[in-house]
Amino acid sequence: MGNKKIYDEKRILFVLREPQGRIQEISAYLRALRLPEGFTAEVTSNIEVPTAACYNAVQRESNARYKVYIAPGTVILEEDFLIEMVRLFAEQPDIGIVGLLGTEQLPTSGLFWDAPVRVGRALLQGGQRIEGKTVTGVYQDVMAVTDVIATQYDVPWREDLFQGEAFLAASACAEYRRQGYRTVLLASEEEGLLLSDTAQSADAQEQENFLDTYSRELYPLVSIIIPTYQRPEYFRIALTSAVQQTYRNLDIFITDNSHDTRTKEVYETYFSDDDRIHYEHHPEYHGAVENWRRAIAYDNPQAEYVNWLMDDDVFMPEKIATMMDFYFAYPDVMLVTSYRQSIDAQGKVISDIPATQPLCEQTTRIRGEGMGRLILTNLCNFVGEPTTALAKKAGMLDRHRLGWTGKEGRYLISDFPTWLRLLSQGDVIYIRKPLSQFRRHAGQDQHTAPTMAAGLICWGLMIRAAIERHVFLTTEEDRRQALAHYAFSVGQFLSTGLSRPIWKETYLKDLLTVYAGTMEAWTNGYQFSYEIDTSE
Numbered sequence: 001m002g003n004k005k006i007y008d009e010k011r012i013l014f015v016l017r018e019p020q021g022r023i024q025e026i027s028a029y030l031r032a033l034r035l036p037e038g039f040t041a042e043v044t045s046n047i048e049v050p051t052a053a054c055y056n057a058v059q060r061e062s063n064a065r066y067k068v069y070i071a072p073g074t075v076i077l078e079e080d081f082l083i084e085m086v087r088l089f090a091e092q093p094d095i096g097i098v099g100l101l102g103t104e105q106l107p108t109s110g111l112f113w114d115a116p117v118r119v120g121r122a123l124l125q126g127g128q129r130i131e132g133k134t135v136t137g138v139y140q141d142v143m144a145v146t147d148v149i150a151t152q153y154d155v156p157w158r159e160d161l162f163q164g165e166a167f168l169a170a171s172a173c174a175e176y177r178r179q180g181y182r183t184v185l186l187a188s189e190e191e192g193l194l195l196s197d198t199a200q201s202a203d204a205q206e207q208e209n210f211l212d213t214y215s216r217e218l219y220p221l222v223s224i225i226i227p228t229y230q231r232p233e234y235f236r237i238a239l240t241s242a243v244q245q246t247y248r249n250l251d252i253f254i255t256d257n258s259h260d261t262r263t264k265e266v267y268e269t270y271f272s273d274d275d276r277i278h279y280e281h282h283p284e285y286h287g288a289v290e291n292w293r294r295a296i297a298y299d300n301p302q303a304e305y306v307n308w309l310m311d312d313d314v315f316m317p318e319k320i321a322t323m324m325d326f327y328f329a330y331p332d333v334m335l336v337t338s339y340r341q342s343i344d345a346q347g348k349v350i351s352d353i354p355a356t357q358p359l360c361e362q363t364t365r366i367r368g369e370g371m372g373r374l375i376l377t378n379l380c381n382f383v384g385e386p387t388t389a390l391a392k393k394a395g396m397l398d399r400h401r402l403g404w405t406g407k408e409g410r411y412l413i414s415d416f417p418t419w420l421r422l423l424s425q426g427d428v429i430y431i432r433k434p435l436s437q438f439r440r441h442a443g444q445d446q447h448t449a450p451t452m453a454a455g456l457i458c459w460g461l462m463i464r465a466a467i468e469r470h471v472f473l474t475t476e477e478d479r480r481q482a483l484a485h486y487a488f489s490v491g492q493f494l495s496t497g498l499s500r501p502i503w504k505e506t507y508l509k510d511l512l513t514v515y516a517g518t519m520e521a522w523t524n525g526y527q528f529s530y531e532i533d534t535s536e
Helices: 020-031 051-061 081-091 168-178 204-218 232-243 262-270 288-297 319-329 368-378 393-397 416-423 449-468 476-499 505-522
Strands: 008-016 040-045 064-070 095-099 121-124 129-131 139-141 148-151 182-186 193-195 221-228 250-256 277-281 303-308 335-343 364-366 390-392 428-439
Touching: 008 020, 008 051, 020 040, 051 064, 064 081, 081 095, 081 182, 095 168, 148 168, 168 182, 168 204, 221 232, 221 288, 221 319, 232 250, 232 262, 250 262, 250 288, 262 277, 303 319, 303 393, 319 335, 319 390, 319 428, 335 416, 364 368, 368 416, 368 449, 368 476, 390 393, 390 416, 416 428, 416 449, 449 476, 449 505, 476 505
Parallel strands: 008 040, 008 064, 095 182, 121 193, 221 250, 221 303, 250 277, 335 428
Antiparallel strands: 064 148, 095 148, 121 129, 139 182, 303 390, 335 390, 364 428
């Protein structure tokens, strides 16, 4: 057995990555820092080997208890940093890293400087300031720090993953966390650091290494739910678009009620070795309704967000990552959606229909009340199909899983009532960039008479709920516009829908009841008195 290293508890080592000509200048700044009583400090620098290898060599060769790793061109301005650092380490032995600039949540790129929200303040050599959130209290726990990393324990740096510095600090914080140590920022009344530049070149392979290694630890789990039925080629394309997301921390659930094994064979041939995927095949007893119920009932308790993926639609590779970054930037929003491209049966991009046309000319945060009003007054699902939006799961699952009132029953349309529910709780981000593709083809059932009738019943129920709850449709003008659109849509359907070959008599009866009751409420002070049986 080797001898256990004996540390000098009164020694601080500054580890620089500076050329020889700069060491003297940086050392002058370091000497201006106040030392704790009885402590000594020294400086070492080596730029001849990659950064992680250099830092590991320092750990092997130095017995200094406290090591302060400083990025090139960085100066510590907080004069009491060392005193407060030592005091905090002594008081909190579970703290492994102390810094002066950091973030509570790394962006999905893994790069600190892409983070929309930073904590702490710094000064750039050009005179600009980084004004992050103020540290709450004497110190604050964060996910990662940058530029200055002070430690009281030696945890190996990942030289097997990184040669450069772009991801090294975030990696160190993750490695210390794996050992049970916390990362914190010290409070500073003024700018704590002077930085040479905020731009860092990121090697693509090192970024892949970082995200592959740490995504499950650093980013919230996102569930992707895929119901599928006997469309194996479309299913293969859809599932491929899910597993190839740049966002790694995914939980992919598939419920398949195909009566043959073609879809199962696609899964087993191409995807069965991906431990993020959970596949179920129900060939005997699951019809379309049962398959939807199974999909709706799925709830991974560790997942914080959920995105449906219809088996004929497609995700763009950066969809989930882009949307999650907006949740990181605006944690109070309830829904993130985007423009979605329309594609045909062969995957060719085709022209938009009114519902899929871009809602805004640029990415916009829209008040939930305003979006709900827009949807209901136009009877148009501007948020998009289930594939389009990424939702906060908590807002969907606290009382019932999909829908708004919980009383839609067999007339539940899975998407827009759920969006209305979330919009009643908060805002939506609309991303102008297309992040998914909506396939329009002859195999869809959305244009069959029963589906159209169920949709119109659902729209009527949502208009009633909005008026009775005094949300979205709060003015006379809004209510009249919504009801006028509803009357027109039902009339248009009744003039053409009855000639369609597939029909359900109950749906016709309920649609006429909802329509008549809605028109009566229009002239009766918006008092709704009709009732229908929505049980499944």
